[in-house]
Amino acid sequence: MWKSIGTLSIFQPSHDYTPLIPLPNVSLLARYRTAIKLAVAAGVLVLIAFIISPLHPVSVAREYGILADHEPIPSIVHFVYIRKGEDSVIRFDFSAFLSLFAAILYVNPSKVYIHSDYNTTAIQHAAATGGRWTRKLMNTWPELVVWNQVQVPNYAGPNENMRIDAVQHKSDFIRWDTIGDHGGIYMDFDVVTLKPLTPLLNAGFAFVAGRQYGGKDEGGNINGTINNGAFLTKKNSAMARIIKREQHAGFDGKWEANLKSMTRTAEYLVNVPNQVLILDRHAFAPTHWFPDSTHPLFFPQEEGLPSLEPVPTESTDPVEVYDAIVKMRRARRDWEWDFSSSYMLHAFGTSVHSRHVNPKLILSRTSNYGVATWAIVKAMVAQGLIDGTEDENYGDS
Ligand SMILES: *[C@@H]1O[C@H](CO)[C@@H](O)[C@H](O)[C@H]1NC(C)=O
Ligand SMILES: *[C@@H]1O[C@H](CO)[C@@H](O)[C@H](O)[C@H]1NC(C)=O
Numbered sequence: 541m542w543k544s545i546g547t548l549s550i551f552q553p554s555h556d557y558t559p560l561i562p563l564p565n566v567s568l569l570a571r572y573r574t575a576i577k578l579a580v581a582a583g584v585l586v587l588i589a590f591i592i593s594p595l596h597p598v599s600v601a602r603e604y605g606i607l608a609d610h611e612p613i614p615s616i617v618h619f620v621y622i623r624k625g626e627d628s629v630i631r632f633d634f635s636a637f638l639s640l641f642a643a644i645l646y647v648n649p650s651k652v653y654i655h656s657d658y659n660t661t662a663i664q665h666a667a668a669t670g671g672r673w674t675r676k677l678m679n680t681w682p683e684l685v686v687w688n689q690v691q692v693p694n695y696a697g698p699n700e701n702m703r704i705d706a707v708q709h710k711s712d713f714i715r716w717d718t719i720g721d722h723g724g725i726y727m728d729f730d731v732v733t734l735k736p737l738t739p740l741l742n743a744g745f746a747f748v749a750g751r752q753y754g755g756k757d758e759g760g761n762i763n764g765t766i767n768n769g770a771f772l773t774k775k776n777s778a779m780a781r782i783i784k785r786e787q788h789a790g791f792d793g794k795w796e797a798n799l800k801s802m803t804r805t806a807e808y809l810v811n812v813p814n815q816v817l818i819l820d821r822h823a824f825a826p827t828h829w830f831p832d833s834t835h836p837l838f839f840p841q842e843e844g845l846p847s848l849e850p851v852p853t854e855s856t857d858p859v860e861v862y863d864a865i866v867k868m869r870r871a872r873r874d875w876e877w878d879f880s881s882s883y884m885l886h887a888f889g890t891s892v893h894s895r896h897v898n899p900k901l902i903l904s905r906t907s908n909y910g911v912a913t914w915a916i917v918k919a920m921v922a923q924g925l926i927d928g929t930e931d932e933n934y935g936d937s
Contacts, residue, residue, distance in 0.1 A: 610742075613740075613742075613746075613748070613772045614722075614775070615649045615724070616650060616651050616722055617644075617647055617651070617652040617725050618715070618719045618724050618725065618726045618727070619640070619653065619727060620654075620714045620726075621658070621729070622656060622690075622692055622711055622714065630662060630666035630670065630674060631670060631674055632670070632673050632674045632677045632678075633673055634897055634899065634930070635729070635897040636673065637673045637676050637677045638897070638917070639729050639730065639731055639732055640652065640677055641920055642733040642913070643725070643727065643733045645919055646735060646737060649684070649724075651686055653686050653687075655688045655715075656688070657692045658687075658689075660689075663678070666678060670936075671934045672936075673934060674934075676926075688718070690718060692714065693713050696787070697790075698790075702791050704791070704793075706795075712768065713787065716780060720773065720776060720777070720784050721775065721776070723774045723775030723777070724773070725741075725771075726772075727770045728769040730886065730890035731769055731886045732885045732913055733883070733884050734912060735882075735883050737884075740883065741772060745816060746777035746816070747773045747777045747779035747809070747815060747816045748771065748772040748816075748819065749767065749768075749771040749772070749806060749818055749824070750767055750771075750821065750822075750823035750824035750884075751803075751825070752767035752825040755828060755830040762796060765803040766799065766802055766806050767824055767886055769824075770824040770884050777815065778815050779805065779816055782809075783802060786801065787802075806818055822882050823881065823882060823883055824882070824884045825886040826882045827886075833889075834892070836877070836908060837887065837889070837893075837907070837909050838896040838908075840907045844873060844875070845873060847876050847910075849914075851864065865880065877908045879911075882912075885912050897933055898933050899917050899928050900929055900930060902914055903917055
């Protein structure tokens with residue numbers, strides 16, 4: 541409570557403190573005040589040390605992840621590309637090249653793995669004779685991008701007797717089996733990295749994932765589950781080890797059930813310090829796979845003006861960068877979405893909308909996907925990889 545005394549304001553406690561034990565003689569207290577405080581403090585410290593020392597020696601604390609080791613998640617990027625059927629061939633569209641290029645641009649990885657069940661002959665054949673974007677993807681970074689041959693599981697379940705049919709499920713198994721062993725960043729080929737991931741790799745967690753939306757057709761079952769198309773993990777993180785174990789044992793062919801049990805596992809692991817960081821839906825998967833999301837993401841605007849190009853800022857001052865972003869947002873078009881809080885764009889529906897993903901259309905800044913990925917395609921042009929006028933999604937010869 542503030543009391544005014546003339547022009548001075550003096551703060552006084554609004555209640556009186558009632559001591560539980562009689563106060564010691566004031567003069568004695570005054571004389572020994574410092575000594576008493578020191579003795580009490582020392583006593584408390586000794587007591588705390590005594591209590592915690594047998595329970596939490598440093599090694600035990602480390603074992604339980606209470607003391608963070610500051611090893612970051614490794615800058616290794618993983619993709620999975622497996623055969624859909626007996627006679628499928630390797631064939632990439634521009635969106636896949638964009639996904640790989642963006643990962644290299646923003647992650648600066650030491651390696652990019654493409655885990656695949658295609659054999660060397662098929663890989664060499666596609667790299668030599670595939671369409672424009674297939675050849676670009678396979679030949680641009682011969683040192684960096686490594687094809688890793690994997691055995692695709694056909695059976696799982698409690699007695700290894702459940703047939704794994706869907707290619708997405710097979711891919712699920714590969715991603716957890718192989719990425720858990722290496723550590724790094726997993727992404728589907730329809731995920732585009734939008735920002736450097738270094739802050740997340742160094743966040744001090746063994747596993748970082750984001751939630752996703754679902755649609756009302758799924759009864760809200762998927763809404764809020766963890767998106768398994770883009771995640772970051774240390775080698776042998778608890779999350780990777782548990783999922784690997786449980787997805788083999790618990791496989792029942794149901795996609796929804798898989799996502800829900802994975803989400804539950806991640807949530808339980810938040811209890812173990814430094815194991816799991818769960819980000820919101822905007823972080824990696826700001827859109828979903830239903831038309832009310834995919835149409836406004838991919839379709840170019842037929843009328844109206846294209847989105848304005850961002851004005852580049854040289855500043856590294858966070859507030860000046862912020863001001864530049866606000867200025868851009870003020871000049872946005874009505875249809876323009878904001879990807880500010882997204883590190884990655886898991887662009888569900890990319891394969892269906894492949895024809896709307898090409899350099900020319902993206903550089904025209906007339907679709908939301910284009911606005912999100914414009915800077916990446918500009919960087920491709922700057923590096924001399926494309927000239928920016930290409931308008932085909934496959935470029936098959
Ligand atoms: C490689 O795979 C192709 C089909 O993609 C098959 O026709 C060919 O026999 C395989 N080659 C070897 C050496 O296994
Ligand atoms: C998903 O959940 C969010 C937050 O609870 C909600 O706002 C949104 O309407 C839900 N979407 C669907 C399609 O159920």
